[in-house]
Amino acid sequence: MQVVPPWREPVPRDRTMGEPRARGRFGEYGGRYAPESLVEACRQVDEAFREAWADPGFRGDLARLLAVHAGRPTPLTPARRLSDALGVELYLKREDLTHTGSHKINNVLGQALLATRMGRRRLIAETGAGQHGVATATAAALLGLEATVFMGERDIERQALNVFRMRMLGAEVVPVTTGSRTLKDATSEAMRHWVGATGDSHYCIGSVVGPDPYPWMVREFQRVIGDEARAQCAAELRTGVPDHVVACVGGGSNAAGTFAGFADTSARLVGVEAEGGAGAARGRLGVLHGCRSLFLQDDDGQITQAHSIAAGLDYPGVGPEHAHLRDLGRARYVTVSDDEALGAAVRLARAEGIVPALESAHALAWVIRAAGDGDLPAGSTVLMTLSGRGDKDVSTFKELL
Structure with missing residues (x-):
């Protein structure tokens, strides 16, 4: 089996699980419901991802990292x-x-490469189980970036091993003490933090949620x-x-x-x-x-x-x-x-x-x-x-x- 998969043409817009419709819509869902201060940041991520995903060089770099660093293909x-x-x-x-x-490394390596391409020097992330946080800290260390990870206080208590791994990798772990002190609140805090840091930071969302282009960008990195x-x-x-x-x-x-x-x-x-x-x-x-x-x-x-x-x-x-x-x-x-x-x-x-x-x-x-x-x-x-x-x-x- 090939270690580095061949580059694929972008998926046609009309195919199920292809590119979303205008304004990041999947039927009646999706969109970009972001604060005004983040609309331009999301637009820049969208533009950068489209350019990168159409670039065989970017895809080749990602495929090589997935092979030699992440250990793909998985059996x-x-x-x-x-x-x-x-x-x-x-x-x-x-x-x-x-x-x-975990699978989180697939998406994070893609977003970390994208952040570097955009000239960003820091990754912001949220995490619940800690696996996305560990993957973000890992990619940041590999590519010479800083990393700040927001994590609910309750999750910090039950995922102590992953918290230690993040800190050992050089990431700052920020406890979130509001609300349920779990993933929802960590995501909210990470987005609030990004508002004041769009110039030098990339928000590395860990799942197929968030404002356009994140849901389909994360899905494509996990494809x-x-x-x-x-x-x-x-x-x-x-x-x-x-x-x-x-x-x-x-x-x-x-x-x-x-x-x-x-x-x-x-x-x-x-x-x-x-x-x-x-x-x-x-x-x-x-x-x-x-x-x-x-x-x-x-x-x-x-x-x-x-x-x-x-x-x-x-x-x-x-x-x-x-x-x-x-x-x-x-x-x-x-x-x-x-x-x-x-x-x-x-x-x-x-x-x-x-x-x-x-x-x-x-x-x-x-x-x-x-x-x-x-x-x-x-x-x-x-x-x-x-x-x-x-x-x-x-x-x-x-x-x-």
Whole structure:
């Protein structure tokens, strides 16, 4: 298999999961609902990304970094013992094996290269589970940039290992003490900070949320997951294309990147949300963090607090393209409880010798449940993106298992 994938022409505008329509719209979702002070900064990011993404040199530089620094391509691992027990053919796309331990590095290396191209010297980021923060700190160290990472105080407590990793890599970690002290509030603080730092800083959003162009830019940087998996499935699966493609969804970047590789196939796309943070499954139309999408809200339209045992899924909404895919019926969004996710993590560890991140365990929990109740017919082929490894969640596992 090629280590450096060939450069691709830009995706046509009319293709599902292609470029959004005017003003960054995916159907009725998306847009650029940014403070006036950030409108010009977003326009500059949009212009720079379009130029870079059309430049084979930029794509080549990114592909080389993904290969020699991040360790791509990641393997497609058949989960043989678990497959036998479930009666389906389960394959895992191993983003947990990238450098830093999750899919986040794919997007961050792209945005860090873009920031350098734009002449920015500092990266600003938000993080929940800490994996995006670690990836941002890693890319900043690699490219000689500064990094400031905003993280909710509650998440700092439950993700102490990743906080230490960020600081060891030279990043400043800023505790956020307002609101729920989790990912939503960290994102709000990061955007407020960017208002006063647009001249020398690039806001490196970690998911497919935020004002245009971030939702589709992040998806394009994560598309490498789906592109690789598509080629691997064609070579490894008897069907060529899996019957189901499954990924966990918080804001939804690993799912968007995975789905992008299969949107034009017969594969059924399934996004798995936390029961307490189900923006796609139970959200209502609203605006948050610069985009129009589906968010958990009360009767007065105020954003309500999300909850998940997985810090990376502790977000009260979903990226606008996921909302659009739901409306189109192209993707289905389901929910999983904390207990189901914990059980799935243990089952994968004992059946396959892989300890997953709690975020990824949500996707696996749905596969286990669906295989048991017939939602996944016997013999189905299932591709599941294992978005991260479980090192960061060891303290939670120790406390609850």
